[in-house]
Amino acid sequence: MTVKDIGPEPQSFDLESATLENTNYRAVAWSGRYLQLTLMSIPVGEDIGLEAHPETDQFLRLDAGRGRVQMGPTKDQLHVDQEVEDGWAILVPAGTWHNVTNIGDEPLRLYTVYAPVHHASGKVQATASDAQHDEQSGTDEPPSWSVQPAQQPPDGHA
Template sequence: MSITDSGPGPQSFDLEKETLENPNYRTVAWSGTYLQVTLMSIPVNGDIGLEKHAETDQFIRLDRGRGRAEMGPSKDELTFDQEVTDGWCVMVPAGSWHNVTNIGDEPMQLYTVYAPQHHKPGKVHETKAVAAADTDDEPADWSVQPGSAADQHA
């Protein structure tokens, strides 16, 4: 991979190439004042993790693989269920519980755009377990954050 999160300054890179080459569960590619771009690689039978961003809309796009996108008003009521493949996007409204599971036979490569930031600029998590154990993954102090409603993870 050849990108480095440069913070809120101007940046450009080949998003599809970097997404396809990303070996990590999560790589923060760019952190702006109001949004953030992360690259993800989800192993076969893995998932991004059931979660809810109370005050954040999210855009997810698959560049390789096959997934199952689920969303709903509670973690026990996922009323949206859609198979997604290369080129598909998933639009996650703020306050929706959501997950994307790899149902294919190869790693699922995707990128996601959060508005606002959700992770420490430049953060790399090799695996989902490493991400879950990370206690130093807060958005930058200079980013604009919503009110006090916290994200939730199942």
């Protein structure tokens, strides 16, 4: 199943099937004015990477695999350390350092809702390295129709 990001237009699709079929590290499935939906696939033994989004809340839901989520107020104080699996939700308040690691024996399939929009509309990144490159090169910016905070500090990465 391929989902095309049609921007801030009404959209509907089978989210669970799309999440389970996604093999890309990250694929933006829908970008609205105030929030965004991405599909993710984290390979065995890999992780999202320790990060913090100062002005972005996140909701993540696992649809396949097993993971370990770590969260906290600083990159050195990750007081939440929880194993998660299919059906679990992870709620990340803005500014919280967080990481999700695949500790299972299959790809970790999940989707993420960002508010406000965090990535370029329709952006597909096959690997975490591609995502890092796009962020560093400035080719993964939110679309102009999205509503962004007036002063948005840069994301933190460990």
